Amino acid sequence: MIYNFNLPLSKLLTMTLSEEFIDKLKICKTDKELKREFKKIASEDPDKYFPTKELRNLGYMRKLCNCGTYFWTVLEEREVCGDPACSGGFQVVINNPSQIQLSYIEVWEKIVEILEPRDYVPIKRYPCVARWNPTSEFTIASISAFQPYVISGEVEPPAKKLLIPQFCLRFNDIENVGITGSHCTGFVMIGQHTFVPPEEWKQGELFMDMHDFIHEGVGLAKEEITIHEDSWAGGGSFGCSLEFFSRGVELFNQVYTMFEQTPDGPRELKLKVLDMGLGQERVAWFSQGTPNMYEAIFPYVLSKLREITKIELDLELYNQFSQYSAYLNIDEVDDMDKAWQRVANELDIGVKELKNKILPMTALYSIAEHARSLLFAINDGKLPSNVGGGYNLRVIFRRAISFIDHFNWDINMADVCIWHAKELKDIFPEVSEHLEEIREILDVEREKFYITKKKAGKIVEKVLKKGAISTETLIELYDSNGISPDMVKEAAKKFKLKVKLKVKIPDDFYSLVVEKHEKTEQIHATKKEIELNLTDIPETEPLYYYDYTKISNKAKVLKIIDNMVVLDKTVVYPTSGGQLHDVGTINKQKFKDAFKQGNYIVHVLEENPKFKEGDIVDVEVDEYWRTQLSQHHTATHIVNAAAKEILGSHVNQAGAKKTLKNSHLDITHYEQISTDNLLEIENRSNEIVKEGIDLNLRFMPRTEAELQYGMAIYQGGAVPGKKIRIVEVPGVDVEACGGTHLNNTSETSEIMITKSQKIQDGIVRLTFTAGKATQELKERNMKLLDELNSILRVDSDKLVGRANELLEKWKNLNKALKNGKVNSNDLELTSSEVFEGAVLKELSQILNVKKDQLPTKIKKLHSEWEESKEKLKSMQNVLSKEFIETLISESQNFDNYKLIIKAFENLDQADLRNLSIKVVKKENNAITIFLNITDKGIMLTGMLGSQPSDNSEFNIGNFIKDFLAEFGGKGGGRKDYGQGLIPKTDIEIQEIISRIESKLFRS
């Protein structure tokens, strides 16, 4: 049949997707199933899905490989497809097939040279941290730059036909990096993209553009090219694709995205998207014929690493190895040991020898590769941490450090980043902009790693005692303590147990860890709330975007569901973007909540409305409420900008919440913020306030805003819409933000940072107030200070000194009560030390309580200190010589011995014992029985002097035991010493003394 290329695909689709195919595709639940099913459908009718006319014109023939894939080749004799599994590994190194040698950067220059004259617009790369994309933290492909809003048609593409050198990050193949010679965590995917309606779609041309690039631009003979028929599916869209292979290397994949999956089955996309992603690394490698990709992409960095390590490339061995290194691809290998054995067999060398020779070489590749990914990721605004995407950065950083430590190399990862920046200057000058900051971030990260390593030994020992270590435990150890499997292995070696322990580390450990994190994040992402049915009314017109002082309007009631009301337009701000909703009234009836559902604003009244649908109503927003929230919101932008200025460009907003009381802003930062820095941020913020800058609030086409201000505008996360609202504090900050904002920064009034706390690794929360909230806070603080002044009897500037003194002396007196050693200095407060700084903040840190609890806490300390003084006084009295002499003089005669019975209150038991000893030492004829009334009951202590002890039958231990039994108490002792407790009793102390006396004199 004759294929007509000018026929719009929409018509082709209705012709091609038969009922049978639609049914087959409809049941596909996952992208994987879709891809598999559609590959079959497309290859059953290639003329309808692939540019077969162009392929035939170029002399390609269609063949079927044993693996089931249809492929195109110009070679009569070729029987297998280009997949390494079918064609026997990579063969690039032998007889480099490319006639033109291109350096890494020249690959990009070449494609621009060939395609720019054909109306492609080369554009700058997007950040690899995808702030604009709600579905993915990192940019994982060139097409990600345009997800989701360009693809969905909501936003205009920067150009209909474009080229982009997009740096991407993917962390599912970490273990392969360095080993297989072709895996990277970070790579540039050169995108050839078109975004056109079906009638402008020209598949044949798009195919020819890339064929010309690879054939003419890179100088690859057609004999060296194998093209596979394949398909692709992702995020609900799918289409067929052509994969270009040469010598076992997939050079690029041209995806013709034409359909989307819906609950009713597949449907043609309104906007057809060409998604061609070409690995710049792979093409450079291929064109240069280096033994692996790394040698082709960062030769300068490798030369620097080799200078330091003296690890030279053993080219002969490596060339042999590289032909088989694909066998070590962890994705396709179940048992890594066997895979290494297989490679060793092929090379006719022992496994151990092979590893000893190869691993130092591959370690250098890993270090260089990981440094490059870290450079881009940190530069683009992500920090290593233990959460989300930051976790991946930590994993690769630690993997690199493990290699460095293992081989004992003197390599600093920050240096490696700097070499990369230099090597990439001509294509990505922006990664040289924050190198000093990156050094500091990596220094802190390395510090954290070694601290972890230090404590690893003990933790691992504990776990090992329980027995063998499972994969789950390994992941847990890594997750919660940052202990890597290598650390576990090392610790296990040192830990010699009788039980034989084997720690089996899964080959794909890091992938498992990363996967686990992705899963937990997915769970958080898929929360869904109840939805009201609002489809039959028009969307609400919001009136709060331009002037926060506009707080009333007339509106028509469009819908009422119970106490929920939707109007045609409203000044009421619904909770969104971390800003709390407004409160106010509709026709004098209070509403307590307002939320957004799609583009509808729903007001929640306290009671069911007295008005009905169709009525015209008066809407009013509480003015104080609105002003305070706007102050807190504008303050948030100001503090964010100030923090970035003071701490560095790595600072980005990670979350924010604005309420009446205060606002908090979570920023990305790698350590606690010092007090000095906090003060600087606060000062800078207030400077911006005082400058009285007019805010610029407006809607802009998204693409224009991105071009003008960059991707940093998405501080609050992704925002949908073709047009986005830009909140600009000229010269300070620009953000895409939908909140209510002041008209001038001076309306913020004073900003006060009240707290800074690390809420998770890599994220610090700043809490602050603005406007009236600051005023109120200041008043509260004044009151607190007044209270504290009166307790400690000093002025505010001396409070810190006094409190420190009190704390110290409180502790000292507590000690003195136990050991009897009193320093008279501790009996008064004298400090007049002056403190310069935030007094209340300092005090609450010293005393470890919230500010509001300071008076209570200090009062308590103060009265306890006073009480201790009293106790010490009575203790000193009790032990004084005079007192003892008095006691002895008051004794009564018992069997010619001197019996002393005396009651005390709340004395320390040790003091009572000391007193007894002092008495019997002074008077060896004495028998003492002391009672001590305490909270628990009455303590009894008895002691005999040496005379009664040696000469009488009387046993004080037994006596006390018997006596206490009468009260249900417990006690006892020896002949010369006894003690015990009478539990709480109503009996008067005098009565107890009488009973002791009568029991004594009776016996």
Ligand SMILES: [Zn+2]
């Ligand atoms: Zn095959």
Ligand SMILES: [Zn+2]
């Ligand atoms: Zn905002």
